[in-house]
Amino acid sequence: MSATTDLTEPAASTAPPAGGGSGRRLDLGRFRDLSLVPAILVLMVIGFIVSPAFLTADNLIGVAQQSTELSLLVLAAALILICGRMDLSLESTIGVAPVVAVWLVLPTSGGRFNGLGLLPEWTAVPLCLLVGMVIGAVNGFLILKLRLNGFIVTLGGLTMLRGLQVALSKGQSIVDLPPSFTYLGRASWLGVPAAIWICALLFALGGCALAWLRHGRALYAIGGNPAAARTAGIRVDRVVWLVLILGSLLAAFAGILYSGHYGSISATQGSGWIFQVFAATVIGGVSLNGGKGSVVGALTGVLTLQLVVNVMTLAGVPPLWNQFLNGAIIIVALVISRFASGEKQE
Amino acid sequence: MTDTASGTAADSGRPAPPVAEATGIGKRFGATVALRDARIRVAAGESHALVGRNGAGKSTLVSVLTGIQQPDTGTLRFSGEPAPAFGDIDAWRTRVACVYQHSTVIGELTVAENLFLNRQSEGAVRPIRWRQLRRRATELLGEYGVEVDPAARARDLTVEQRQFVEIARALSFGARFIILDEPTAKLDARGIARLFDRLRALQRQGVAFLFISHHLQEVYDLCATVTVYRDAGHVLTAPVAELGHQALVEAMTGETAGRAPFVAGPPPAVATPGADLLAVEHLTLPGACEDLSLTVRSGEVVGLAGAAASGNVRVGETVAGLHRAAGGAVTVAGRGVRLGSVPSALAAGVGLIPEDRHLQGLVAGRSVAENATLTVTGQLGPFGTVLPGRTRTFAQRMISDLDIKTPGAATPVSALSGGNQQKVVAARALATDPHVLVAVRPTNGVDVRSKEFLLGRIRDVAADGKAALIVSDELDDLRACDRVVVMFHGRVVAEFGGGWQDEHLVAAMEGVGAADDDDPPASGTAPASGATPASGTEEHGR
Secondary structure, rough: OOOOOOOOOOHHOOOOOOOOOHHHHHHHHHHHOOOOOHHHHHHHHHHHHHHHOOOOOOHHHHHHHHHHHHHHHHHHHHHHHHHHOOOHHHHHHHHHHHHHHHHHOOOOOOOOOOOOOOOHHHHHHHHHHHHHHHHHHHHHHHHHHHOOOHHHHHHHHHHHHHHHHHHHHHOOEEOOOOOOOOOOOHHHEEOHHHHHHHHHHHHHHHHHHHHHHHHHHHHHHHHHHHHHHOOOOOHHHHHHHHOOOOOOOHHHHHHHHHHHHHOEEEEOHHHHHHHHHHHHHHOOOOOOOOOOOOHHHHHHHHHHHHHHHHHHHOOOOOHHHHHHHHHHHHHHHHHHHHHHHHOOOO | EEEEEEEEHHHHOOOOOOOOEEEEEEEEOOOOEEEEEEEEEOOOEEEEEEEEEOOOOOOHHHHHOOOOOOOOOEEEEOOOOOOOOOOHHHHHHHHEEEEEEOOOOOOOOOOOHHHHHOOOOOOOOOOOOOOHHHHHHHHHHHHHHOOOOOOOOOEEEEHHHHHHHHHHHHOOOOEEEEEEOOOOOOOHHHHHHHHHHHHHHHHHHHOOEEEEOOHHHHHHOOOOOEEEEOOOOEOOOOOHHHHOOOHHHHHHHOOOHHHHOOOOOOOOHHOOOOOOOEEEEEEEOOOOEEEEEEEEEEEOOEEEEEEOOOOHHHHHHHHOOOOOOOOOEEEEEEEEEOOOOOOHHHHOOOOEEEEOOOHOOOOOOHHHHHHHOOOHHOOHHHHHHHOOOHHHHHHHHHHHHOOOOOOOOOOEEOOOOOOHHHHHHHHHHHEEEOOEEEEOOOOOOOOHHHHHHHHHHHHHHOOOOOEEEEEOOHHHHHOOEEEEEEEEOOOEEEEEOOOOOOHHHHHHHHOOHHHHHHHOOOOOOOOOOOHHHHHHHHHHHO
């Protein structure tokens, strides 16, 4: 009675005693990741009311296609956040990796942009992915081996890589890309852009790995309590390093899709995206402190943000208001999820 | 699950080797000797208690026994075989299981997943079969009689349930020897009773355990053998039945005559204690204390003694405005303090030397001057400004007043020694010239000289007609007090004037001896008598 109970755990006293109700609680846990689904449905109803053009295949596929690049970054950010880390440099990787790859393969003369011509053109895609992995590996080295602060390291990386891209491309967009490089962003399979198929596949793979593989579950353990994960025999640093590499790889891949989609590598490709990426991830239920959330939840976060913009555009709201609305929706979504889940978000 | 035969061989002709045997263990951390030629021997199936006061080396021994720290010297054997290589976590876990003081359960994951963390499936690329995992978890929990829903999230469990989950997990690796590091500290009396039932059941299955506790009564209730550590070394090992309370307490505290008190008793200035400066009335803090009343008069130093879970620290912090109370009032010099408000407590004239100077006391990177004047920034300049000159003068005064050994007022506090850092904390508490000084374990981790000085300075506060409350379990701190009030499990159980005996005070703090006439929930006898019916019905409910 008078003896001390753990005061930091208010949940403990409200928990029912052992046994019973297991199915119900499990379902609740499952639904927590999908708390944005009702919001998406509401948005679709609003869209339907606002404009007959909304519920057409063209429009919805357009929304999905526009979501692909952002959603890959969100997938990367979700994985990294779940294991309790942060990588801000993702938004520069999406631009710099294609530029470096193209710079290495394009011929030394003749085009508007002259590269080094070191390697055959078909290597552009593998090179781009390789650049992404190198960036992730370097981030991992700085954060895990030198024990630098991950936030600042990747903030530095963000600026540095953006600068590298500007220096290499001389601040210009690169328009004459190898055909292999633009294929994935342009192709349509079964009437739906290839990028959508690929994203769906990657999210499915990510979701399954996190749900059914030991190494996927290890991310939650590491994010939840690194010391406990270590005592359970999980090689914490190695797993985190791999996740950072995987994250940058996904960002580089998003760069390929984006360049292919628009037929050029824009000088500002990805610039400022990281805020949207974090916003989508967090409103999708991934905790900034790690150990919580799912990639499916993160995907609903992206879709919510993109649908809001689409509905607003169809409703005739001037595009100049987009930025304002994006910010507002993030804050509103956070407030809602704070009170829906009843958990503090610190 | 995987029953290793080593522990159950006890009933064969030859006596089984001890499940764990450490000899000549030495471990230093820098200049501090944590263990000196320490030894312990736990026989198969034995219930062994390890007791000792803070700093006796118990936790270092635990980390050596579980393979977390590598000892500098000495040998370690499990069931007659040498200990596994350092760093081979899996091998260690098959020899020794440990339930640590701090929880190693991951709150966001389910109980089932916590139990099988990093071994949810047979291979890294084999998908986890959740249904099967939950079934295995149910079996494992059932094996140890733990009634917890394996699908529940671990954060929703009670402290007690979480502890049982940890015990089940620790044993699921096949070890027949488990270390429990202060498992009762966060449990209430009924939880303790259930834990003990479970441990006795485990012992019948042939599991040996090493039980660490600050509550001696629990040792008498549960254990057959007790090992006492003191000052980084082994003092004695004896059957519990042959060792009286008195002898056990003496072994823990050492020969009373052998230790010279640092402050030569309460000075004679207490002839006429003045009016009540601090009055705590019917204070109730959920989980810490109930209906507690206490007064400190001017010119008086009062000790509030108690072991780790007694609630004395929270009472001290509440007086300083850190916690809100469920009931009761605190009055300082006739003025009510709004509980839970530090500014109100400061305004009423309470100074606090907090328990943990690193967490609550100091801004490590900032200078001595800034730290010492943190509470009095209002006096350092007009209109909310802080004038550097005035800060310096003020700090200089505090430095000489408290004899702080520092190259200068601008030196960062992190560069000072522990004793001097603590003096800076004391300086800060004294800077407001408080009516009541609350000092929580004021000499924690400081050297002998600083200890003497700090306690003397606290006495000076009282000599100036103010009052001081020392919240501590250190006998040296309490010796500087005119009166000592002892708390146990949230209640005042004893009060001593001057000239008390060490063993009487320690016995009262540990809830034995002097607490014979105590009510059942507070005393450690509860598991034996009061709560048995409750656990009995549990048994039938299963």
